[in-house]
Amino acid sequence: MDRNIASAANINISHVGVQYRTQEALRDVNCTVRSGRLTGVFGPNGAGKSTLIKAMLGLVPLSTGNVLYQGKPLVQQLEKVAYVPQRSQIDWTYPATVWDVVMMGRVKKTGLFQRFSTVSRKVAQSALERVGMDAYKNRPIGQLSGGQQQRVFLARALTQEAEIFCFDEPLVGIDQKTQTVIFDVFHELAQAGKIVLVVNHDLGESIRHFDDLILLNREIIATGDRVSVLTEDNLYRAYSGKVMYFSGAAA
Ligand SMILES: Nc1ncnc2c1ncn2[C@@H]1O[C@H](COP(=O)(O)OP(=O)(O)OP(=O)(O)O)[C@@H](O)[C@H]1O
Numbered sequence: 001m002d003r004n005i006a007s008a009a010n011i012n013i014s015h016v017g018v019q020y021r022t023q024e025a026l027r028d029v030n031c032t033v034r035s036g037r038l039t040g041v042f043g044p045n046g047a048g049k050s051t052l053i054k055a056m057l058g059l060v061p062l063s064t065g066n067v068l069y070q071g072k073p074l075v076q077q078l079e080k081v082a083y084v085p086q087r088s089q090i091d092w093t094y095p096a097t098v099w100d101v102v103m104m105g106r107v108k109k110t111g112l113f114q115r116f117s118t119v120s121r122k123v124a125q126s127a128l129e130r131v132g133m134d135a136y137k138n139r140p141i142g143q144l145s146g147g148q149q150q151r152v153f154l155a156r157a158l159t160q161e162a163e164i165f166c167f168d169e170p171l172v173g174i175d176q177k178t179q180t181v182i183f184d185v186f187h188e189l190a191q192a193g194k195i196v197l198v199v200n201h202d203l204g205e206s207i208r209h210f211d212d213l214i215l216l217n218r219e220i221i222a223t224g225d226r227v228s229v230l231t232e233d234n235l236y237r238a239y240s241g242k243v244m245y246f247s248g249a250a251a
Pocket residue numbers: 020021023024025043044045046047048049050051052201
């Protein structure tokens with residue numbers, strides 16, 4: 001058996017279903033998210049990609065199934081998770097500076113209304129430097145470009161020193177420099193043995209960065225390593241035939 005799949009440090013998603021009032025968003029989803037791999041969740045608009053992440057983190061209720069990490073419900077271990085929602089779900093008018101946002105990543109470790117330790121400040125400082133946003137520390141977040149905002153939220157996730165990183169559409173509306181930084185950091189996290197799960201819908205060249213894919217359209221179409229998932233048949237079934245993708249992606 002594949003050593004990674006046998007490892008306990010994976011997320012196991014079993015028979016997960018989500019029902020929004022009259023809309024069935026996910027049906028009997030089964031897959032494993034492996035540690036040490038960069039995993040992309042792909043599928044057409046409305047496929048349930050965001051819902052899958054929210055269901056894993058207890059942000060929407062499951063109608064069926066369960067999500068386990070190291071054999072225990074993931075929702076009981078959320079201190080191990082760093083989650084960055086879609087940019088459209090964040091209030092960019094909130095009066096916070098870049099530094100404030102990045103330090104929020106330390107709140108769980110420090111405790112609410114407690115003073116941040118020197119270690120926490122060092123961790124936050126190094127995360128800001130890692131994403132190239134150190135010079136913007138005192139800037140209100142509303143004054144940043146889309147790419148800069150995404151890098152600040154990536155820095156906040158890094159300060160959490162989590163085991164599991166979940167990003168919802170981090171590549172939307174960003175510049176090339178940000179895309180390079182984001183993928184470099186994702187690869188570093190995966191190489192350090194973390195779980196890195198990224199919702200994306202772009203079947204362009206960037207898909208080559210992913211090690212594993214979960215191809216979704218309300219139910220699992222295919223899951224596993226990128227090359228085995230990216231077959232014409234799987235893409236046709238996921239996108240109902242309407243698909244343009246980067247032809248070198250499965251190489
Ligand atoms: N809070 C909600 N209440 C009711 N229906 C919802 C809710 N959130 C999502 N849906 C519906 O569930 C389905 C899956 O939505 P979801 O946002 O998970 O898809 P997605 O693959 O992330 O889509 P996109 O790529 O457009 O962001 C869609 O039909 C959507 O309209």
